[in-house]
Amino acid sequence: MSEKVNIVNVGTKIFYEDLVLQGQDVVQVDWVPIANGNKEVMNLLDRYLDDPKVAQANQKAVNKIMQGQPVLVDIGLAKDMIPGFDSHTVLHAGPPIEFERMCGTVKGAIIGALLFEGLATTEEEALSLAASGRIKFAPAHSFNAVGPMAGIISASMPVHVVENTAFGNRAFATVNEGLGKVLRFGAYDDSVIQRLHWIKNEFMPVLKRALALVEGGIDLKLLIAQAVQMGDECHNRNKAATALFFKEIMPYLLKSGCELTKIEKAMDFIRTNDHYFLNLSMPAAKSMLDVAEGIEYSTVVTAMARNGVDFGIRLSGLGKDEWFVAKAQMVRGLLFSGYSEEDANPDLGDSTITETLGIGGFAMGASPAITQFVGGSVADAIGYTEQMREITTSENRSFSLPPLDFAGTPTGIDALKVLNKNILPIINTGIAHKLPGIGQIGAGLVNPPLDCFIEALRAYDKKYHSK
């Protein structure tokens, strides 16, 4: 046959090399079995990969996500702001988990929350109350809320209220306490509890009055878009976003009519915490993703979260509170000096909501500064973002990435593509010490366990195969 052949060699390199020897155009595929070589999973996958119903549903899901308009509208106590929240509700990060199975960091934060609420006066009392069954533990996600690391939210904690004005839904997150000894890393000594009280009694009222003055609230989508162009990925790096937020809110803080010393302290609190915006980017992402839940046939991932023991994901086309869980992984990365891998807690926190939206690890290609923090090179970071395009449904033009020729962030993780490409979502994240109260000991990269996606596919098939 005289037509020119173009060859793809799938498998052993020997044949590739001899084709190169013949001067041929040949592409090598260093093939890897998908789904750990599980044929049952491959067969399930093949049922849906080319199904137009699935493709349409995913497009619909991703369109809804991208249409979202997250706006910071208010701050208030969890029990006042979050529907269904009572005095004994305590929310935690990640998928559901019983108190007994929780990791040290989360248990520490729960002790702190119970002390802060006045439900216990000592560590022992707090522990026995937590174990008594009288505290209603639930994933923050079940209440449209998200929390970094331990992610503990109790009744009297102030929460940012983010409204997705395009759809009218709301999402919530606490105020970021800063670094070091903080509740989200499981610390509960006096300094931690006092700071929580200060946030509630002094900081919240100032911000609440300031926000009341901002007409239409503060547009978080715009801030994220700008910050991403300034080198943030809005998960581990929020320097630019926090500065932008500070610039926006400052005039209103000054106009709030509060005592000047209180305003000064509130401004200092935001100005000196480069992670302040994390607790805004997270509920912003949450509010955008929540509207993509419950779309029949959609295989788009609507949440990824960890509780320090398990990693869980949710799919649009499956139940709202249906989690697919597997053991949380250890984060691969750089540790601060003085700490070793034995000190690290497994992957923890709801902050993977940023990756679920397509920022965080997915936008790392536009955040060269973060690569030094989590390890690896700038080229690696750009590679990660490009790779994430392979497992997502679309790109979000609202968040465009200059180093990738202004491509949008990869958006709408498709569980089918994750399995079929054998590419797991990339997450860049902090590493918590496994003992309560020590804090962050490093940062790095981690993936969800493959089994989450396999379990999700099995459940999906169970629901949709007979249809």
Next chain:
Amino acid sequence: MEKRTLIYKNRYVDSVSLMSLGSKVKKEEGIIEAVVAMATDMNKEILALVGLATDESTDASANDLLIAVVAEELSQLEAAFELIESSLASSGGKTKGKDSSKVYRQIEQVIEDDIKPTVAIISIPGKYAARETKKALKYGMDVLIFSDNMTIEEEVEVKTLAAHQHQLVMGPDCGTAVIGGVGLCFANEVTRGDIGIVAASGTGAQEVMVQIDRLGGGITDVIGTGGRDLHISVGGLMMLEGLRRLEEDEQTKVIVCVSKPPANEVKNKILQRVKQINKPVVICFLGNKEVVTDEGNIHYASSLFEAAKIAVELSTNQSIEVKHEDQDLTLYEEVKGKYAVGLYCGGTLCYEALDQLGKNFEVKSNLGHGEQEYQKNDESVHILLDLGDDEYTNGRPHPMIEPTLRNDKILEYAQRNEVGVVLLDFELGYGSHNDPVGETILTIMEAKKLAANNQRTLAFVGYVCGTNKDKQGYERSVNALKSAGVLVAKSNLEACQLVSSLVGGSTHE
């Protein structure tokens, strides 16, 4: 003694590369044992058997790379690991395409990069090959499946799919094809011409293309079908599609069809189709016991060499006089009456030898059936072994890739008093080892010495299936064999005739 077992999480490397690497490491000084494999259940068992399992290796999964080495000294152990590391590093990655740094893991990624391949070669574990084949078909490619262990149901499924759209699925277990002048897998570099080959056997196709080249003809395409294509349940789907391709191809003037004799039902279907073709077709049903006569455009050949000869005669319209170069066998009078042992790397060449020698001698072979079936303890009989068979490779690469595994067998048989002749084949061309003769020559000399020490004469007959255009060089290989005292034949058929002459009797026409 020093030993070490390491697990590399999520590092998949194909088994052929790993097996080659394992063999390479074992040849290093002081290495007692080396396991370089993916941590499949089977490989973990092997590891446990050799006492190298660790807790980590027991927990490892099929996507984890497992490396375990036992060496006499620590420095040798370190050296082995360095060798493994550097070999793995160099095998990883480099791909040619739109983005030279990109490593592709799946066919879809290639398509997404706007590369449009027309042919896919698939050499992954057999149980996954059908899925990748279907993908390649979906993207419009012809597919060559080198992998074996695909179920016959899967084979029927992918071939039916392909036949509907006039696409080719060559294989499973197909080693040889030339498409658009490009040699895929194991193929020789031959002159382009007007003879097309469709073959259900790998080295059978190679022997025909090499002999066509030597007789002054040239080829268009070689389409492999895989050995099971003429099985009754596959029904020759790809033999028929291959014939169709060659029929439509304007450059092809003569078609050669090579396979073992198919079941009657399939044979009739093939012959029916062949009769409709407006071109001469040479049919070589190797090992056919029935009497056949040429009719219409069909010309029957009884050996691979004859198939090539008839094809060239049809192509050039001139008859070819086959000259037998008389070899001086006076040195080997002593081996008359003794037994011959053929140690083959090429499966079809071994099968042809069984067919040829079986006509006059009692021969046992692992390819034989009934009376010709080889049993482990067979002796005092002529023996032909296809060393590419699973039972001999046992997890190592095919002897065409790694011919050294034959060397132990050569020495084993050389020491048997009743053995007078050792018959060896050497395949040149793409895919094959870079110097199969060089890998064997010292062993041949050693074997001769062992026999001489025992006051025995041991004759070596060699056949080199290759051309001077092959990367290993035909002349070079032949000269090396001759200087080691090997009687070199010009075809596999001639090698068989030589063996017959040596041990007594003759298959000369």
